[in-house]
Amino acid sequence: QVQLVESGGGLVQAGDSLQLSCAASGRTFTTYALAWFRQAPGKEREFVAALRNNKALYSESVRGRVIISGDGSKSTANLTMSSLKPEDTAVYTCAASLLLYKIDQYYYSSRVYGYWGQGTQVTVSS
Secondary structure (H helix, E strand, C coil): CEEEEEECCEEEECCCCEEEEEEEEECHHHCCEEEEEEECCCCCCEEEEEEECCEEEECCCCCCCEEEECCCCCCEEEEEECCCCHHHCEEEEEEEECCCCCCHHHHHCHHHCCEECCCEEEEEEC
16 A cells, blocks of 8 residues: 655745645555656646656656656655746646556556555645
8 A cells, every 4th residue: 555645835936936745655666657647627638747766757748847756765756846837737646557568658647656646735826
């Protein structure tokens, strides 16, 4: 079991920066990836970024504006977002995968993540 708790969401203006934090506890030593997904109203859940063995993976929609970082312990995944846009408004959720794949591409899919946090709302006003 892995428990995930997100923090750092809120209301910001377009162009602002924001950092989200994900704290994992439990069987984190068996975690192969920590990721952030987001879901806007009326839209499907979307991959944002992931940390896999300290390697960062990014969605093309946020590449260059988002940095995912951890502390090397597999128990933290921070998401620093800059130049925020109204279309970044969504519930951002942290997820953990206990599945090991040799190919990074698998970690872009929500299907490999078995543990999810409650999510934190990010609202970007124009």
